[in-house]
Amino acid sequence: MKLLSIVVPCYNEEEVLNLFYEEIIKILHKITDINKEIIFVNDGSRDKTLEVIKKLELKDCEIKHISFSRNFGKESAILAGLDNCRGDYVVLMDADLQHPPSKVLEMYNIMIDKKCDMVTTRRISRKGESKIRSFFANLFYKLINSVSDVKMVPGSQDFRIMTRQVVNSILKLSEYNRFSKGIFNWIGYDTIYVELENVERAAGTTSWSFMGLFKYAIEGMVSFTTxxxxxxxxxxxxxxxxxxxxxxxxxxxxxxxxxxxxxxxxxxxxxxxxxxxxxxxxxxxxxxxxxxxxxxxxxxxxxxxxxxx
CATH class of the missing domain: 1.10.287 (Helix Hairpins)
Incomplete structure (x- = not known):
């Protein structure tokens, strides 16, 4: 039987992990034709994220974890999860419930029915975000798409399901300075976008500051255009x-x-x-x-x- 891997990068997510587990497990129980594994990647969290993950492991043998020696950043956490998962299909999502677990079933069914290589979500609204943050996000997509050969769909997210072939292609890109939003588009493959309304965090606070997002945008510009x-x-x-x-x-x-x-x-x-x-x-x-x-x-x-x- 084939395997579905759920890769979840985590940084200071102790407040939301139990909620995430309760929601994702409801959805995975509805997918009966495939085995599953959930891989939490602890990116050097300073709270009790790892302790919560290990408690979840005790009651569910499908849960696994990777824990870094320090905080290496979300890009490294994504890479580690993809590097160590074994799934024929791989879901990448955040633990804060801004990526609704209910969409996993929808994306999985689309992938099976349409026989595509990747199904990803596209945020169609930025409700709840500050106007300044939304303005600069939209400006980034306009700039990068006007100067880069790699076209990025505005509002596209890391939340996606991929075939093993897609994952293996991503792992062949060995650069140190990684910008996954660009990598996902650069590799090509047949992709279907699922529209998604903006969702607030279920608990805790985001680790992404405005300056952090600005630096990430600069990373994207430098990585995919000269x-x-x-x-x-x-x-x-x-x-x-x-x-x-x-x-x-x-x-x-x-x-x-x-x-x-x-x-x-x-x-x-x-x-x-x-x-x-x-x-x-x-x-x-x-x-x-x-x-x-x-x-x-x-x-x-x-x-x-x-x-x-």
Whole structure:
């Protein structure tokens, strides 16, 4: 009989894990034609997340866990879960119930009926989010889709079900700086999107701050497009051309009309403009260079301190 793996990255989720288990187990009992396993990946939680997981293991032999030596980030937790699951079909979802377990049955049935490679959810509203956060999220999708060859569907989530072939393809991408939203699209395969309303956390607080999401967005931009580097070149070219035209203008104005050249304000303005553009270009180059530096180190993406598989 085939196996369905549920991979659940966890970071400080002790308040919601029991609720999640109660909900997901109701759904899994309705899927009778396949074996199941639930793999919780404890990403260096500072609360009692691991203790709660181990208590759940005592009453359900389908539950397994991986626990990191420290917090390596959600991308590493996703990778570890996919690396260690054995399922013919693999579900990736969060524990906070923002990914409704009831959708797992729907996505599984779609995959079996349509014989597609991946079924994923797409959030069609951002109800409950701040307007600023929603604005920047929409702006990110517009920017990344305008400059990258990899097109990302606005509102798409990590919550999805994949075939073993898809999972194996993801695992072949060995980069250190991982951006799963882009990876899921880059590998291709037939994908069906299921629409989903925004759902609030069932308990606890999110570990994603605005700055954390901003850094994650920068990671995505750097990982899947070199457009910022080209942008720096364009800015430099435009500035050089503008400076040359302005120089010709000053020469002609002085020779023909004998006009005085305003020195100090002009020099200060030019220095500020050129300095700002140079710093922007250096910052963009530095961002790509830092990613290259981390890739060259070839460090492990995570260390497992404890596991039961």
């Amino acid at each position: 457009a910022p580097l080209k942008l720096a070149t364009v800015f430099g070219s435009i500035t050089s051309l503008g400076a040359f035209v302005y120089l010709i203008y000053l020469i002609i104005k002085t020779l023909l009309y004998g006009a005085d050249i305003s020195g100090f304000p002009t020099i200060v303005s030019l220095i500020l403009v050129l300095g700002g553009i140079q710093l922007l270009a250096i910052g963009i180059i530095g961002e790509y260079l830092s990613k290259t530096y981390l890739e060259c180190k070839n460090r492990p993406k995570y260390f497992i301190k404890d596991k039961k598989l």
